[in-house]
Amino acid sequence: MDFKTILEAGNLESRRVLVRVDWNVPFEGKKVGDGYRIEKSLQTIKHLQDAGARVVLISHLDPPETDSMQYVYEYVKKLLKIDFCKDIVGGEAKKAVANLKDGEVLLLENLRLDEGEMNNSRDFALTLSSYGNIFVNEAFSESHREYSSIVGIPKLLPSFAGFHFTEEVQKLSKVFYPKRPFVFVLGGAKFETKLPLIEKFMHIADSIFVGGALAHNFFKEQGIEIGDSLVSQGEFNLKEELESGKVILPEDVVVMNGPEKRIDAVANLKTGDTIVDVGPNTLLKLKESLARASSVLWNGPLGNYELGYKQGTLELARMLEQSRAEVIVGGADTLSATKEINLFNKVYFISTGGGAMLDFLSAGTLPGIEALKR
Numbered sequence: 001m002d003f004k005t006i007l008e009a010g011n012l013e014s015r016r017v018l019v020r021v022d023w024n025v026p027f028e029g030k031k032v033g034d035g036y037r038i039e040k041s042l043q044t045i046k047h048l049q050d051a052g053a054r055v056v057l058i059s060h061l062d063p064p065e066t067d068s069m070q071y072v073y074e075y076v077k078k079l080l081k082i083d084f085c086k087d088i089v090g091g092e093a094k095k096a097v098a099n100l101k102d103g104e105v106l107l108l109e110n111l112r113l114d115e116g117e118m119n120n121s122r123d124f125a126l127t128l129s130s131y132g133n134i135f136v137n138e139a140f141s142e143s144h145r146e147y148s149s150i151v152g153i154p155k156l157l158p159s160f161a162g163f164h165f166t167e168e169v170q171k172l173s174k175v176f177y178p179k180r181p182f183v184f185v186l187g188g189a190k191f192e193t194k195l196p197l198i199e200k201f202m203h204i205a206d207s208i209f210v211g212g213a214l215a216h217n218f219f220k221e222q223g224i225e226i227g228d229s230l231v232s233q234g235e236f237n238l239k240e241e242l243e244s245g246k247v248i249l250p251e252d253v254v255v256m257n258g259p260e261k262r263i264d265a266v267a268n269l270k271t272g273d274t275i276v277d278v279g280p281n282t283l284l285k286l287k288e289s290l291a292r293a294s295s296v297l298w299n300g301p302l303g304n305y306e307l308g309y310k311q312g313t314l315e316l317a318r319m320l321e322q323s324r325a326e327v328i329v330g331g332a333d334t335l336s337a338t339k340e341i342n343l344f345n346k347v348y349f350i351s352t353g354g355g356a357m358l359d360f361l362s363a364g365t366l367p368g369i370e371a372l373k374r
Contacts, residue, residue, distance in 0.1 A: 001169055003372035006044060006136055006160045013052035014102050018132030018157065019044065020149045022139035022352070023059040023072045030066060032075040036335065037141060037352045042080060044138045044162035045105060054100035056131045058149055060111040060142070069110050082107055088114050089127045097131045117148050125152030138162030141352040143368025144359040154371040161372055164352070169369065171328060171349040172360055178295035179326055180206060185316065187212035188300030188331065191232035196362045202246055209248045209286055211278055211302035211312070218242065218249050224266060227273030252279030254309065277303030278312040286316065293325040298334060299357065305333040313337045321346050330357040
């Protein structure tokens with residue numbers, strides 16, 4: 001890591017510290033449904049409080065239920081002594097920041113309410129930077145974005161990485177030099193965004209299990225009938241991957257065809273079939289592979305998780321719970337699965353990043369990381 005961490009920020013007493021957190025969390029109605037990202041940021045915030053800093057928190061929020069950080073504040077105030085200002089760049093925000101005392105924490109309104117955030121506006125970054133003497137990025141999961149609060153502010157203030165941001169970089173970097181055998185399990189959809197990962201880890205992993213809708217593109221390349229199953233459009237030329245001997249695909253799958261649900265070999269699929277999950281024989285072979293592994297990286301569900309086809313994904317999570325391997329997991333649905341069987345304290349590392357994790361694994365860096373180097 002060639003960026004400074006919060007431990008290198010010096011004496012923080014009476015200094016205003018602007019902290020970018022990622023509190024864009026799932027909601028259930030008007031209440032926070034999963035506070036994992038929030039909880040992972042608290043170590044940095046409490047460290048700043050204990051050091052006597054005056055802490056200004058900024059975050060974005062974009063769920064359909066609300067666009068105000070008010071509802072996140074209602075959740076956080078049960079965990080932390082904190083105030084909220086329903087303003088970002090106006091007079092109310094400036095007054096609230098100016099009135100902060102040592103050890104106090106203030107959360108400002110949703111960054112996305114100002115178009116300057118997503119436009120990476122220098123004027124917006126200038127206003128935000130006026131709220132702090134130094135800047136701390138504790139939003140690894142948003143650091144693949146070139147937004148004002150991620151890459152603009154570090155051009156204007158001395159900048160540091162928070163504790164969890166630093167941990168994300170340290171732990172995810174371990175998969176570039178893994179303990180062997182190393183198994184990469186990749187699921188989900190959006191083949192075009194995950195193909196770079198497959199290409200990169202062809203040279204790192206000992207085997208790559210591809211599940212979920214990603215596998216459908218490989219089936220299509222092999223000329224296998226996939227019926228009405230979800231598939232990414234385009235020609236991806238997967239000959240090298242298929243001939244490498246490293247890519248492992250499902251052998252059997254759970255299929256829907258009208259009201260009929262069945263388990264069948266991939267070779268037996270027919271018109272009208274929709275693949276919704278992996279089958280038991282596939283899970284058995286995957287279990288054997290994971291039992292031999294010393295390192296495992298997992299991103300993405302093995303079935304259509306959002307529609308309730310969770311069995312394969314949850315079974316994988318149970319396998320990893322019992323594994324002796326160094327297990328790293330990440331991704332939205334992957335996090336849901338780990339939460340559902342309480343896997344959080346039973347694996348080596350669970351990343352808060354979805355797109356950020358994928359981009360970091362592909363490129364080895366992120367715009368937010370590069371910004372801290374300046």
